Amino acid sequence: MKQGSVIAAADRVSDRRARALPFITFLFVGQQALYFLGFGAGTGDQQIHNVLLVSWAALSAIMLFVLTTGGAWFHPRAVRRLVNDEVTCAHRSTALSTGFVASMVACMVVYVVSITEVVEGLEAAHLVMSVGIASALLRFAFLERRAAQNG
Amino acid sequence: MGLTQAALAERVGVTRKTVNTVENGVFSPSALLALKLAATLAVPVEYLFWVEN
Numbered sequence: 001m002k003q004g005s006v007i008a009a010a011d012r013v014s015d016r017r018a019r020a021l022p023f024i025t026f027l028f029v030g031q032q033a034l035y036f037l038g039f040g041a042g043t044g045d046q047q048i049h050n051v052l053l054v055s056w057a058a059l060s061a062i063m064l065f066v067l068t069t070g071g072a073w074f075h076p077r078a079v080r081r082l083v084n085d086e087v088t089c090a091h092r093s094t095a096l097s098t099g100f101v102a103s104m105v106a107c108m109v110v111y112v113v114s115i116t117e118v119v120e121g122l123e124a125a126h127l128v129m130s131v132g133i134a135s136a137l138l139r140f141a142f143l144e145r146r147a148a149q150n151g
Numbered sequence: 152m153g154l155t156q157a158a159l160a161e162r163v164g165v166t167r168k169t170v171n172t173v174e175n176g177v178f179s180p181s182a183l184l185a186l187k188l189a190a191t192l193a194v195p196v197e198y199l200f201w202v203e204n
Binding site for chain 1: 157160161164165166167168169171178181
């Protein structure tokens with residue numbers, strides 16, 4: 001693969017990722033909204049609840065993997081290296097920091113609420129993970145889109 | 152210099168996004184990338200990057 005074509009491919013993948021991330025984050029947050037509004041909350045008694053929980057867990061794991069590795073797993077190594085260059089690495093690092101802080105804030109909220117209300121461990125974990133991952137994804141998406149603009 | 156961001160990116164071996172963020176001052180490049188940019192543009196690195204007093 002020629003240098004020019006590798007860079008062009010990396011640019012395309014990077015732009016596609018920057019465009020897709022907000023949409024994926026919206027899906028992820030929407031899925032959590034369904035859960036916390038009662039459409040999926042509970043102990044997973046019903047089969048549909050189990051499906052929702054498993055799909056949430058799978059999407060969370062994939063999103064976390066994207067945030068920690070940068071994605072582009074099915075592209076050639078040269079393209080992957082460019083897609084996850086130092087700018088993207090810096091963006092991922094910032095995004096993960098944002099996610100960590102958001103998770104800590106969510107933990108504190110759960111802690112305070114649990115003083116007066118009963119908070120199930122499963123729901124607490126779900127909330128903290130969702131807030132952390134969604135925050136990190138949004139931050140990453142914003143940084144990547146800003147970098148891709150003003151060309 | 153007469154180069155587009157894409158052309159400079161291709162010569163340095165980075166994505167256009169990287170050149171864009173460095174040019175707009177949004178991102179401070181590593182020393183290695185700064186040296187590569189300067190070498191590609193055939194200017195001293197201090198011509199491209201400096202510390203504000």
